[in-house]
Amino acid sequence: MSDWYWIFGNLKWNSLVFFHAFESPSASEEIAAGAALMVILGGLWLVWLLTVKGWWRPLWRDWLTSPDHKKIGIMYVVVALVMLARAVAEAVVMRLQQAVAVNDPGFLSADHFGQLFSTHGTIMIFFMAMPFLTGVINYVMPQQIGARDVSFPVMNAVSLALTTAGAVLVMVSLVFGQFETGGWTAYPPYTGIRFSPGEGVDYWIWAVSLSSIGTTLSGINFAVTIYKERAPGMTLMRMPLFTWTTLCTAILMIFAMIPLTAATAMLALDRYAGFHFFTTDKGGDMMNYANLFWLFGHPEVYILILPAFGVFSEVIPVFSGKRLYGYTSLVWATMAIAVLSFTVWLHHFFTMGQSANLNAVFGFATMTIGVPTGVKVYDWMLTMYRGRLRFTTAMLFSVMFLVTFVVGGITGVMLANPTVDFATHNTLFLVAHFHNMLIPGLLFGMIAAMQFWFPKAFGFRLDERWGKISFWCWSIGFYVAFMPLYALGLMGAMRRSFEWYQPEFLPYLVVAAGGALLILCGLIALFVQLWVSVKHRDQLRVPAGDPWDAHSLEWMSAAPAPEWNFAVIPEVHGREAFLEAKRDGTAYLPPERYEDIHLPAHSAMAPLIGVGALALGFGLTWHIWWMVAAGFIGIWAVVIARSFVTDTGHVIPADVVQREHERWLELVRNTPAVDRGVEQQSENLGHAEAVI
Amino acid sequence: MSAQTDPLYPGMTLEAADRDSHDAAEPVIFGFWIFLMSDLLLFAVLFATYAAMSTHGQADAPGPRELFELGSIFIETMLLLGSTFTFGMASLAMKYDQGAGAVVFWMVVTGLLGAGFLGFEISDFYQFAVIEGAPPQASGFLSSFYALVATHGLHVASALVWMVVMFVQIAVFGLSREVKLRIMRLALFWHMLDVVWVGIFTFVFLFGVVQ
């Protein structure tokens, strides 16, 4: 313990990653130093950009303090895309290491490799997938049910702040010290203080805890919003399917994050206070960690996948020019999946030593989930059947999802059999399986959502050419990268190996590395698509708001939508409310009268809590106790201070609403309704000629 | 909002004397109920962990039978039950508009009972950890015991802080709508902590001593 402990805790000069690159230069250390440099340069570039463009004020005033669910949704997606870029880059580095590490140590140290697969998994689940789907839900769901905002707009911003603080903590770990090396699940006793004494596991604990608290709050927010804020006439069985999957996801978020929070808290007590929850001595039970973790972990899988199911249920009917087939069965299948997801967690640790009967029970339960999922796949196929299909980027990703997801589902049913699982446990077969579920079942869904709703959010479509390039890179890249892993797994290749001694693995590993590079190209194409689309936005504009001839309420406003979403809350008379309104000719009629609209006021609470949470997490990681105290007290001081603020809303006068709304109606009237044949051309200004 | 007469949410309602607050309460109270349910699940997970560790995690440290004294647990139970009743009186005073004085009086009584509960609990912990040499670091069983019981204690403590904040708010704003809604949520929180305590005194203390 140094003299500076009370100021800097365990943080020292040689905690800086650069220190090691100078002290003991090696490829591994230089890659680490390079990554740290990228974080620092990226941060500096951002600061420079904001300063030069004078964006600090608008950033604070219009974005960070905004309670608007649409802006919060967009910020969530931005966080997700940044983290996606890092985690894909890590994946490529790992694949390259494995491809060159046959009878050779390769270019990474074992420890660095361990950090890479740990951060890759942690980021992909908690800081890419979760923010991405939370962002899409935030943006879309309130508009889909005809609401002005979520039930608790400021709490929504707090959720974003907590998740972002966790993400920043993971980024900071690139510069200061090391991340943990025990994988995204961080099983003790390896991650206990005895075997992992450094700061790495603490980074993981606090980053994940912040994100899971944020997610629980989001879940509460979404569930209450759907229960209490639906437009008149929108009964539960008239809700769009994306809203249904959101409801089920929200319920899973409310209940599933808790065991994780409990498990990380217990692990922290073990590490910081010498408790014996998961230690190898004094009655600790490390199997309980696996139990608690997967009590969270399995419902989590459905938190990730259900929103994507919702997206496909919106995208496929719209681009098939048909109504959704089997609405009721899709609703029931969604609910069945949500409940069943709480009954299967043991299949993640079939090999942990419990009796065969117990394994069999959970094996059966696991296979049962295949049934409602199968129902969904048939419903989507029958939606496309005899439709007039338009293969936009969003639709391509959806179709590729259907095919690929079924492959992953089948390998899942194989793994659900405990006897098969014993042979394939912890091999690359498993790695191939869950990537085969999550890349189509989450990422393709989120990319499709981005392609689909981008014009709604920004008023212009995304460039289709680059979208399709990205699509082909992603899909071919996925198959090239992961099909060899199935084979490798069956050949006995264990996951998380940084070095191999079996020359017969080499060809498969090289192919897989090529696939990873293709996926990287897909990601780059996605960013190029954004860039190109922004550059050509004038040819891509869809100000009338309905570029795809879509079905649900969120399209019944200008693109981008006004802050208040709807000038007058729409009345709903059936499913596919917007489609019905277009058929009846009521979609673009002026309302009888306008009223003042109350919206929540901007609040600095969320960003302040985010800063406090970051201080709390960083302080705890490095044992900087004054920072912990400051963060903790700061957070609660802000919460209490906020409860004394009485002016929590502002009013948009009726005449402003009227002016804005009538300008849009005028625009729609003057915009020619276009046929679906020119959907992807500049004639498409967002007024659709009805197909159905 | 609609003029229906059914209560829109359970718990203490305000419909008798303050219709507007009653309507505004709907999403807020429902949201808080959901939070309470997830909080309840946190306790369930701690209970399950305790259930496993109380039998196989004792190592060579003292077990439940050597440690637990039912006397103070009984007093704690009576204090908490009493406080739940007195908070009910505070809610009634608020519901029937009997003035801030009555509300504050009953809340102060509740707070004192809650503080008394905490005092006994802390003295129990001191007795176990220091005098009888059974701190949480001694065994898995003790880790899970302190985690469960102290999590409940921390909830009570934070409810007391919340109560103090409410006193300040009543002083500043009077019984405004926002303040009423917060007291209603605090009441739900307090009653729910009592429910959890029923689980703790039964499944931890009584189960630990019986056999």
Place this chain on the structure above:
Amino acid sequence: MNKRLTPKIDAACKRDLRQYTIGYVLAMILSLAAFVIVWQGLVAGLTALAVLSVLATVQIVVHFHYFLHIGLEKSHRDDLYLILFTVLIVALMVAGTIWILYDQHSRM
């Protein structure tokens, strides 16, 4: 400080007061019963655990009904379903955890 209440509200107030009182008395009886059973050693072993569990369950229902005002009325259904769903999840997680950990322990 009391404001004048209309007779109707006054009656409602009395009814609510009675509810809290009944709840309090029932909760006291049930808790006392549990403690007395253990103190006096009236029943022992598994029977004792069963009796205590039943008493606790009844008391929890009493608390939900009289203090948290959850009932079977139609207007309370949303919240009742929420609570029942929570009970389901709690049951799955608690029973599953205990089952798994005891099973593993018995095989060590």
